[in-house]
Amino acid sequence: MGKPSFQDEKKLVRDYYARLDAASPDGMKSAQAQYVATDYLWRGFHPFHEIRCAEGVVDQFWTPLKTALSHMQRRMDVFMAGQNTIEDQGGVWVVSMGHLMGLFDQPWLGIPPTGKMAMLRYCEFHKVEAGKITETAMFFDIPHLMMQAGLDPFPPQTAAHLVQPGPMTHDGLMFEAQDPGEGRKTLAAIDHMVSDIKTWRGGVEEPLVDELRRSWNEDMIWWGPAGIGATYTIERYAQQHSGPFRAGLTDRSFNGHICRIVEGQFGGFFGWPNLTLTPAGGFMGMPATNTPGDMRVIDIYRRDGDKLTENWIFIDLLHFWNMQGIDILARTTNIAAGQETGARGAAP
Template identity: 30%
Template sequence: MSIINQFYQALQSGNNLEAVAQAAMQMHVSYPIEDIHGLDAVQTDYWQVLNTAMPDIERKAYIEFSSEYQGHDWIAATGYFVGTFTHDLLGIKPTQKSLYLRFTELVQLEQGKVANYYIILDFIDVMNQAGVNPLRKSLGHDGLIMPPSTMDGLYPAQESAAQAKESEQLVMAMLDELGRFDGQSLQSMHLDKFWRPDFMWYGPAGIGTTRGIEGFRRDHQGPFVFSFPDRVVDHKATVVKRGNYVSTGGWPHMHGSHLVGGWLGFPPCGKNLELRVIDIWRRQDSLLVENWVGIDIIHMCKQMGLDVFAMMQDTFYVK
């Protein structure tokens, strides 16, 4: 059993949490849960929130792998918390049906225990499932996110350290290419050098899933880069790599000024926003073929002066 599954087993039972997590562990959760310090707070301010909403909650990762980064052991993972949505979740009213709460996470270990835990929970997708999303419909496909086409995402095989390094170099070169946007044409970023034509980009609710370079440009990249023309990716972000898989992410991972309207249908707010982003990439041969993306969109909206949870309440629950 992985250390993260042991962590959740201990949270569920309320026993021996200190055996798998540092007493002073810090948890960084997407808005509105935010930063949590210490095991007692993790239990009450994070786990009880999820477990109360879904008493039969179960963590189902379909990608999880680890590596060393800057002297620490890190784990990257994505998948769903699955359970019956029987009680209120942060003001979202229960459906009494199965709920799939998507997560994307980076976890730092110290002495074999969880020390820092970064997790993006897709609460907009929960709103979609409950029929109360106040934002416009995603341009891309909304719905369940697929596991890797190769079905090898749980601690994938690694031929050698060189294989993981090659995957990392490809991702970093691709990120550099994304930084070459000339402000005029999406063609100035030559993604065909890095992505296979049938590339799958599994975006968060609000953006959705896209297929191929043109689908990505139409449904996400175009609206985003023109709305945030000075966006900068933080290359100091954490990098986890194993075999053909690479994860990059940070808290924040990107900054950009919202200067033009179009992204998610919002008018420009003129503010410089920080973006919490966690990506997981899969390489096949010399090209990238799949990308699972967690973005704390509700936190971005909050920086724009928009409270998505308040908008949800005003729109759907207040008569």
């Protein structure tokens, strides 16, 4: 008997997307009933957090989002599936990553509409059991959408603000079964990187770029979240993200992952939360605190040869800073609302 190819699970998620993306609010609830388990767990970024009801996800997330982003379409860059390598979690998971694109015609979460195209970066992990989706982690970059709407949720970021492309190789949509041997190489590269973070874990002192070169190709690209940005090459990654991250966040602890999968030359993981850290001042231009905060993170990787070469990152920065007493979403949207009111009241 051959090794599992996860094609049934992939088909289920693709069929689910076809129904969900084309449906009205009532139709979305019908899609949930067909494809999603009754004891469903949905994990989403702040201000949504955990929702334990399939219909509740439609009411609280999908309907408001699709109302705001009219004519919304899903533009996937990565699609893969695999067996969870976190043994005490297990299960088959299907992952998609890309953008939800639409015309930003109505407010969403207090973010003012632009009437123009907008793209919400997203990544979803779906656990499939007995022909149903039982868990979803859907992470999305709300500050990135805020910046497209002309808002400034954070101080100027150290790396570039971009609408981010998919893999340079354009082979991330793995609708067909992949070579398991390639997946094993990708898992080895990810595991090596995770275990080799010396300065992170207080190990051997060495230049950061030397540590990074053991796991990453020289022309690596780190597609980071809004507030941090994207950066290219090991040296610029060390300068524009990894160095400031390690310098500005203390008392770092790793909480583990819920899912880690690989397929072909791609892989990824998420935690809830992955990390707990305390801001020591300076990171993202924000103040020091005495309060530990949680980072909920998705990482998606592409391997080239024996090393990693592209990395897409989703971090719930709104949740992290909210734990520090800084409500970025409310603060920024209230300022925007005040500016709009002032503009309406201004003399011609």
